[in-house]
Amino acid sequence: MDALTTAAASGLQSRMDALDMLANNVANSGTSGFKADREFYGTYLAPELANESNPIVGESPVVQKPWTDFGQSTLVNTGSPTDLALSGSGFFSVNGPNGPLYTRNGNFHLSAQGVLVTAEGYPVRLSGTPSTLQVQSNSPIQVSSNGEIYQDGALLGQLDVTDFKDPSQLKKTSAAYFQNPKQDANGSPVSDAAGAVAAVNAQVNQGKLESSNAAPTEAAARMITLLRNFEMLQHAIKLGTEMNQHAVQEVARVGS
Numbered sequence: 001m002d003a004l005t006t007a008a009a010s011g012l013q014s015r016m017d018a019l020d021m022l023a024n025n026v027a028n029s030g031t032s033g034f035k036a037d038r039e040f041y042g043t044y045l046a047p048e049l050a051n052e053s054n055p056i057v058g059e060s061p062v063v064q065k066p067w068t069d070f071g072q073s074t075l076v077n078t079g080s081p082t083d084l085a086l087s088g089s090g091f092f093s094v095n096g097p098n099g100p101l102y103t104r105n106g107n108f109h110l111s112a113q114g115v116l117v118t119a120e121g122y123p124v125r126l127s128g129t130p131s132t133l134q135v136q137s138n139s140p141i142q143v144s145s146n147g148e149i150y151q152d153g154a155l156l157g158q159l160d161v162t163d164f165k166d167p168s169q170l171k172k173t174s175a176a177y178f179q180n181p182k183q184d185a186n187g188s189p190v191s192d193a194a195g196a197v198a199a200v201n202a203q204v205n206q207g208k209l210e211s212s213n214a215a216p217t218e219a220a221a222r223m224i225t226l227l228r229n230f231e232m233l234q235h236a237i238k239l240g241t242e243m244n245q246h247a248v249q250e251v252a253r254v255g256s
Contacts, residue, residue, distance in 0.1 A: 022222055031105070
């Protein structure tokens, strides 16, 4: 393919990748604590040229790196004592099937055994001992702004609310869960890639949930822009094809 058609085709692929992320954002616009995914565009560069002293910049646009928007969203009143929301920077820590997971989705409930768990059944972690919450009676729990949990006036523990020096290193494992990877961007093993620290600026709000920060109106406007880009790139491919056909016909005519 000629340079015009190649660049336009690559542009179509990058817009398809962006549409996939946008569709996932729209699908999770009602998921509490969901953080929208965005895209960062770059130009294609062959991996074997990445370490060259003067690499040649590629001509094909691609979604070079998706990134997550960790911006604060609005808090919605639910009235449920086990619904918790964070204002400020930080994440609730839960025991996932393969280790700790971090989430802004505080849609918790008490299991039949009296353990505070997520909608998926993951136990919510406490700082120190005990590591998970075990209620002592059927009385409602009270949660303070610093995450301390009380029942019948007795302190049961404090929520393990974790922040990160570099949240961009977190790996999204599902709609509202993140994992602190055990390797850095270069693949080298590390013990704490994102830099976990205590969340000193986060406040816990009982009886509330943080809404998704993937706004449907913004997504609709973004989708219109992407579809217009699609149309322009398709037109560019059509022009490139017609130009190539015309060139072939001219060469054949001159040679006859």
